[in-house]
Amino acid sequence: MSEILLQQIEKLAADVKTKSTQLRKGETIVEVDQIQLKKFIKRLVTETSARHLSTITGLDLGPNVGIIYHFWHERNTIHVKTFIPKTKSTALSIVDIVPGAILYEMEIHDMFGVTFTGNPWMDRKLLLPDTWPADLPPPLLKTSKPEEIRKRLGLEVEEK
């Protein structure tokens, strides 16, 4: 069972992937270009049984923001990875394919400053306070320092 699904995914990914790595048994990372991503995820959820999206993870990778979509079915986990340059941080939303992704995309928007075009709730915040200063870098980027955030939000800075 587990091999069949991975083979299916290999086949699907053949024409869109830039790289795929087998992390360990049953767990694979497929790196897909941002432009091809939506097409690949659509085929993944319609043609294979890996329909459940666990969550979306954001990563700060220096010049890029990495976004990982974690899908799983039974003993297989598929991480679909894509990269977005920090200079132009917009991505295509997958809410129309996987409606359950709506809050996860909002979370990435809050924490990494990536805008998902097509997500109807991009205009509001989910986790950050409404008073979050617009010029402060998103909190989970490595350039964002906790002391700076506390200072700007008017929270007490701990004495050292």
Added chain:
Amino acid sequence: MSAEQRKPLRREESAGLMKYSAENLVPFGPIHPALKEPEYFKLVLEGERIVEVIPRIGYVHRGLEKAAESRPWVQNMYMFERTCGICSFVHSLTYGQAVEGLTIYEVPRRAKFIRTIIAELERIHSHLLWVGLMGHWAGFETLFMWVWRDREVVLDLVEAISGNRIHKSMNTFCGVRRDMPEGMEDRIVERMKFLVDRANYYKQIVDTEETMLERTEGLGKISPETAEKLCAVGPMARYVGLRRDIRLDDPYAAYDEVPFDIVTRKEGDVHALLKLRLDELIVSANMISYAVKHLPNGQIRIKIPPVIPAGEHSSHCEAPRGEIFYYVKSSGGRTPDRVKSRQPTMANLPTALEILKGATIADVPVVLTAIDPCFGCMDRTSFLDIETNREWTWSGEQLRQYGINYYFPERAKKR
């Protein structure tokens, strides 16, 4: 109120959402995080019916993921355990498994069994707590008192094993920190028998007691296809018949050695959820009895170096409320590069929002409790009636009273 009357209103799809949010942002007072955890839902109404629900969470966001990046690997385990005050153990278990995946070490078999026992005790604790709360919000206070008394049985056992009632701090990398105390076997088996009896009794009650039937039957309907699309997890997936349970699908700890079967139901209403959680409780109790009797001998932990090799790994576990997910990335140092944690309430929120559409205000407490959220969600809820354009805000207690009076007006008169 019959099931026909509860049918969702037909309405032009999503187009309206932007309209409400852009033009009618309700100014919202300070949140009171005392005891209950705040979450905020803006309900858009058409008379009695809810047409749209807009969530706003994050009032107790503590920045754990950021904090994890500057703390040692082991310290993070106990920090993530503090994410939740009910399912604390499973957080440290999932984080631990994700990190263990990056190392070459194996978890000893005895430790795996002890992890399973604690995780299942936690599930019983969480489910009992939920059944009690359900009684409270539906207006059946007696059930709440009974169930929370039985919950003490589990807490006592957890205390006897780990020394703590809630934050067990049992886990460590590649093992557990405390061994099972001597002579616990008989006591656990006997207590589990007691809990199974009680669960069977509660099943009878929720099937016959009018209060529970009236408030829960036919409420919270959703199709399996929608639930799957919205990525529902745990009991919220199983109550509509999706056979999805990580303990069975992708076994971790000792779940591949303990025989059990998962419970699913077809009805797909809140009443089915009640019975599903009680059935799961019985399954868990039997699993604990089996695991205690078959506890293998051997060591309980392996000491591993504080530096974790570079790489990335993810792990997921079946928490009482559903799938819990951790992703860790290491660059080969003493602190993680990135830790991502996703809790089941976050995954079930889209499903709850979907269920709420078409329900009445009186059903809100029951439906929101049904997903087993951190239950302070209803502490402050604002309403917006699109017919009269009237806005008002209720506290959780006012909302609960409204629900009870709506269904049982004769009780309101007696007061």
